[in-house]
Amino acid sequence: MREFEFKGVRLPAEAVEERARVRAFLKAERDAGRYLPHLSSWSSFDPEFSKRASAEGFIGVTWPREYGGREQSSLTRFVITEEMLAQGAPCGAHWIADRQSGPQILRHGSERAKRDILPRIARGECYFGIGMSEPDSGSDLAAVRTRATRVDGGWVINGSKIWTTNAHVVHYLIALVRTSDMGEDRHGGLTQFIIDMSKPGVTARPIHDLGGNHEFNEVSFQDYFVPDDMMVGSEGQGWSMVTSELAFERSGPDRFLSDFQLLVGLVDRLGTSPERREAIEVGRLVAHLASLRRMSSSVAGLLDKGQSPNTQAALVKDMGTGFEREIPEIARRLVAIEPSRDRDDRFSESLADVLLRAPSFTLRGGTREILRSVIARGLGLR
Numbered sequence: 001m002r003e004f005e006f007k008g009v010r011l012p013a014e015a016v017e018e019r020a021r022v023r024a025f026l027k028a029e030r031d032a033g034r035y036l037p038h039l040s041s042w043s044s045f046d047p048e049f050s051k052r053a054s055a056e057g058f059i060g061v062t063w064p065r066e067y068g069g070r071e072q073s074s075l076t077r078f079v080i081t082e083e084m085l086a087q088g089a090p091c092g093a094h095w096i097a098d099r100q101s102g103p104q105i106l107r108h109g110s111e112r113a114k115r116d117i118l119p120r121i122a123r124g125e126c127y128f129g130i131g132m133s134e135p136d137s138g139s140d141l142a143a144v145r146t147r148a149t150r151v152d153g154g155w156v157i158n159g160s161k162i163w164t165t166n167a168h169v170v171h172y173l174i175a176l177v178r179t180s181d182m183g184e185d186r187h188g189g190l191t192q193f194i195i196d197m198s199k200p201g202v203t204a205r206p207i208h209d210l211g212g213n214h215e216f217n218e219v220s221f222q223d224y225f226v227p228d229d230m231m232v233g234s235e236g237q238g239w240s241m242v243t244s245e246l247a248f249e250r251s252g253p254d255r256f257l258s259d260f261q262l263l264v265g266l267v268d269r270l271g272t273s274p275e276r277r278e279a280i281e282v283g284r285l286v287a288h289l290a291s292l293r294r295m296s297s298s299v300a301g302l303l304d305k306g307q308s309p310n311t312q313a314a315l316v317k318d319m320g321t322g323f324e325r326e327i328p329e330i331a332r333r334l335v336a337i338e339p340s341r342d343r344d345d346r347f348s349e350s351l352a353d354v355l356l357r358a359p360s361f362t363l364r365g366g367t368r369e370i371l372r373s374v375i376a377r378g379l380g381l382r
């Protein structure tokens with residue numbers, strides 16, 4: 001069996017300084033009444049917040065200056081995202097663009113895409129969604145059927161995507177589509193394109209989730225034209241790009257801090273003299289959190305060195321989202337309160353909200369079964 005470890009990383013001085021800056025910014029935001037800590041911080045879409053965060057330089061921090069970045073390390077970005085999530089900041093508008101679409105464009109996009117799009121993302125003005133899943137292709141992404149056909153100067157796309165978060169409010173998607181038939185190599189023939197949601201031929205239809213929220217969409221392409229220079233990477237390279245992108249998508253603090261505010265609420269609720277059983281349960285959660293932080297920051301350190309730690313990232317997501325799902329269950333056991341979104345009690349309301357969202361934590365970004373098969377392969381077990 002292959003082995004790996006999550007080596008501890010020492011935060012560079014600039015990352016430590018950045019933490020103080022983010023904390024001061026978020027405190028000023030709250031003091032000015034601009035936001036109340038959200039439970040689902042990275043799902044809360046607030047463009048005005050994103051613009052203010054950008055003015056402080058908190059978006060696109062690792063990117064080159066010529067594309068609007070600050071050339072800081074992934075560890076500095078780790079600190080910024082960790083603080084934003086822990087304090088329930090509404091960072092959902094710029095989240096996907098900052099976390100994965102921007103880095104993809106930077107690595108594999110055309111010069112026009114880089115010059116036109118990256119500075120706008122860094123300014124907090126331009127938002128992205130992910131167009132991977134299809135009605136018959138979720139875990140098995142190689143089965144994607146949405147088709148791009150070559151035409152003069154570009155490609156014409158037909159087909160549909162599903163569960164596309166925020167497609168109705170973002171400016172662009174990066175979509176994985178088929179540019180040639182599946183041959184002997186199941187993973188061949190797939191290519192990624194930047195889709196401009198303002199152009200004709202692409203429409204988003206709402207799908208409401210368990211809590212009645214509209215975040216998901218079904219996206220349809222009908223003869224949508226995409227120019228050659230909006231291809232990301234080269235033709236047929238889609239699979240390898242999607243898998244390397246997942247190391248960014250799966251390893252961040254967003255995979256264990258989605259409902260951190262509920263843990264904060266639980267600790268407040270239990271007070272300063274909890275019973276022994278309560279102290280043990282909360283102590284266990286906090287110990288898990290510390291381990292997850294170490295794992296996640298360790299992956300950020302590897303990304304900084306240009307590595308693609310896919311196995312470690314899958315482990316962070318599997319364990320992190322399991323942790324996120326445990327918080328509401330433990331809260332329910334320890335606090336005798338009816339979860340309800342209609343009661344005038346913030347803890348009861350938060351609990352109800354998280355209980356409705358929690359099943360999705362272990363689905364989005366790859367289900368636990370799929371992650372475990374990635375981990376088993378990474379360990380040489382299959």
Ligand SMILES: Cc1cc2nc3c(=O)[nH]c(=O)nc-3n(C[C@H](O)[C@H](O)[C@H](O)COP(=O)(O)OP(=O)(O)OC[C@H]3O[C@@H](n4cnc5c(N)ncnc54)[C@H](O)[C@@H]3O)c2cc1C
Binds near residue numbers: 138165370
């Ligand atoms: C909140 C949320 C947001 C999302 N946002 C987006 C988005 O923005 N863009 C996007 O493209 N997608 C998005 N998704 C879709 C998500 O990526 C898929 O739901 C996920 O990959 C699973 O695919 P599926 O729903 O088709 O389930 P299926 O692939 O049909 O899986 C059904 C069940 O079978 C299991 N299974 C499947 N294959 C195997 C296997 N080989 N071995 C063992 N078990 C297996 C799965 O683990 C699962 O339990 C989102 C999902 C959620 C919940």
